[in-house]
Amino acid sequence: MTRIALIGAGSVVFARNLVADILSHPALADADLRLMDTHPGRLDTARLLAQSIASTLNAPATITATTDRRKAIDGADFVISAIGVGGYEATKIDHLLPAEFGLRQTIGDTLGVGGIFRSLRGIPVLLDICQDMAELCPSALLLNYSNPMATHMLAVARATKIRHAGLCHGVANTARTMRMLVALKDIAPQEIMDHMAMAGDDPRRIEQWNQWYAMGSDPHLSYTCAGINHMAFFLRFESQGQDLYPTLRSLLDKPHLVRMDPVRFEVMRHFGWFMTETSAHSSEYLPWFLKNDAEIERMHLKVSSYLQTCQRQDQSYQAMHDALVAGRPVIEKPYCLSVEYASRILNAMVTNEPYVFNGNVHNRGGALISNLPGDSCVEVPCVADAGGIHPTTIGELPPQCAGMIRTNINVQDLVVRGLLEGDRRYITQAAMLDPNTASQLTLPAIASLVDRMFEAQKQWLPASLQG
Numbered sequence: 031m032t033r034i035a036l037i038g039a040g041s042v043v044f045a046r047n048l049v050a051d052i053l054s055h056p057a058l059a060d061a062d063l064r065l066m067d068t069h070p071g072r073l074d075t076a077r078l079l080a081q082s083i084a085s086t087l088n089a090p091a092t093i094t095a096t097t098d099r100r101k102a103i104d105g106a107d108f109v110i111s112a113i114g115v116g117g118y119e120a121t122k123i124d125h126l127l128p129a130e131f132g133l134r135q136t137i138g139d140t141l142g143v144g145g146i147f148r149s150l151r152g153i154p155v156l157l158d159i160c161q162d163m164a165e166l167c168p169s170a171l172l173l174n175y176s177n178p179m180a181t182h183m184l185a186v187a188r189a190t191k192i193r194h195a196g197l198c199h200g201v202a203n204t205a206r207t208m209r210m211l212v213a214l215k216d217i218a219p220q221e222i223m224d225h226m227a228m229a230g231d232d233p234r235r236i237e238q239w240n241q242w243y244a245m246g247s248d249p250h251l252s253y254t255c256a257g258i259n260h261m262a263f264f265l266r267f268e269s270q271g272q273d274l275y276p277t278l279r280s281l282l283d284k285p286h287l288v289r290m291d292p293v294r295f296e297v298m299r300h301f302g303w304f305m306t307e308t309s310a311h312s313s314e315y316l317p318w319f320l321k322n323d324a325e326i327e328r329m330h331l332k333v334s335s336y337l338q339t340c341q342r343q344d345q346s347y348q349a350m351h352d353a354l355v356a357g358r359p360v361i362e363k364p365y366c367l368s369v370e371y372a373s374r375i376l377n378a379m380v381t382n383e384p385y386v387f388n389g390n391v392h393n394r395g396g397a398l399i400s401n402l403p404g405d406s407c408v409e410v411p412c413v414a415d416a417g418g419i420h421p422t423t424i425g426e427l428p429p430q431c432a433g434m435i436r437t438n439i440n441v442q443d444l445v446v447r448g449l450l451e452g453d454r455r456y457i458t459q460a461a462m463l464d465p466n467t468a469s470q471l472t473l474p475a476i477a478s479l480v481d482r483m484f485e486a487q488k489q490w491l492p493a494s495l496q497g
Contacts, residue, residue: 031092032061032380035102037159038112039065039095040072042079043346044175048110049080050361051373053089057380058373065095066102073097075347078354086359099159104166108376111159112175115151116490118340123486124148125334131479133470134320136310137336139177140260141438142464146457147483149181149445151490156182160190171379171418173197173372178442179259179390180407185446187392187407195412195419196390199369200306201255201262208267208304210246211287212277219286226289254411256399256424259390260307261315261438262409263431265424267304278304292329293319301430310335315438317469375414382416391421399424401432406439437465452494454484 034052039045045065052058063080067073077095084091096102103109124144125135138144156176163170172194174182183196214222228235254266267274279298281287288295293309297316305312310331313319319329326333353360367373371387378385389412395404398421402408413420427435441460448456458480461467467476488496 032058032108032376033064033106034058034061034376035064035066035106035109036076036112037066037099037102037109038114038176039076040067040069041112041114042072042075042350043343044112045076046079046083046350046360047368047370048112048372050083050087050365051367051370052376053084053087053091054365054367055373055377057377059087059089060091062092063094064102064106065093066097066099068097070097072347075351075354079350079360082354082360086361086363087365100162100166103159103162103170106163106167106170108171108173109159109163109167110173110175110372111156113152113155113159114176115155116148116487118344120147120151120487120490121340122337123483125337127482127486128479129334131471131475133467133479134326134333135466136314136320136331136333137339138314138334139336140180140307140311141178141315141441142466143461143479143483145178145181146441146445146460146464147487149178150449150457150492150495151487152176153182153185153446153449154492157185157189160186160192160194163192164190169193171195173375174390175372179409180438180442181445183390183392184405184407184442185449188405188446189450193418194391195375196259196407196409197371197375197387198259198390198409199371200260201388201409202369202371204304204306205251205253205255205264205267206243206246207291208246208264208278209248209251209269209274210242211281211290212274213245214242214287215277215281215284217287219284222286222289254424255306255388256408256410256427257305257431258402258407258435258438258442259409260311261435262306262388263303263427264305265303265427289330293331296329301428301434303428303431305431314466316434317465320466321469375419378414379416379418384413384415386411386413388412389419389421391419394421397423399427399432401426401429402435403439403443406443437463448495449492452492454480454495457495 065076080093124138128143174196179196250270252268255262255264293312298304374385390409393406393408411422440463444456444460
């Protein structure tokens, strides 16, 4: 029996995929699944969810739910963390307070002022989890899903000896998006423009997008992608031995297709390679796209769009809760594994059947990506098997790609230093070096904003950074 602790199980929409994926593997179907969350109501929903999934899949799993983190972790083989400290209340501050200073953000969960303060809220809790693991399950593997991914994993690498890797579906989703775009190369421009003109929640738009996205499913797709989380570059992109990059680059001459992913096409136009994450994400990791209204309009961006995403997630949570209370199943049979890596990694380690994925791990002195800082978190292809997780060596990234990435690593490094050393100056300096923030605000304005953020979020921040 494999013992799996899911910390932050109250993220029920995400937990649905994770639990269903895990229990779909025969080697994991009888898992001892421990669900933990600090919110009793959401935890109870997660328990109902896991029980419903186990019933639908006829999986003989043992399912327990607890608000006691140490009880969940005790003796675990795997600990999966999906914590979100401060929830929607803190996320609103991440967006609305910087907006008072004129700072534009889109997602705010990875870099920038929003990403920095999400790090300050989440990393101390993750390090507490690691401390519990060191005492109660020292040989267990920690798999982290919380953003900002790079800062969380860098802090774990610098401060603990826990085995760990960070997981994100951005590489897999981007690969499928790229393949879809190639498949759409001959589509009529008006069909794309009509689609884009519909409201985002229009059922016709959703149905059309799902049909197009299905065209990105290619069992012969092969690629190499490396960099950092949310800014990794596809260095090779092939299907059945055919290089798809020439076709992808030819789409730069098709404005209707560029419109589907404008920021990432713009980056590829000038720097040569397609990157993760979405255009909304990518716009705030770079200094060019959110600095003025004209560019925001040209790139079809929506400021603070993540707040609406959070609201939709809450609606999805409520719909799932209602379905569970009514006794309706929340997954369909036959169940198809989601895009998430976690269950496949667990299965590989339990069965010794190797699985290849992109993971977020320490750069090991530059052994993985030689032209990025050695003491940083990188996202590279990894192999999971019974021996653990084995990152692969990439060597040098194209220098222009490495240059963009280093501007983000500068921020990540200072945030983690500030947290581990209890030095608020590093936090302020991290914001000053952030590409998007620096493109919009002066140094005094950034310093004032950071001070205001510390005051507004003090209830979620560690004592070492107070005052």
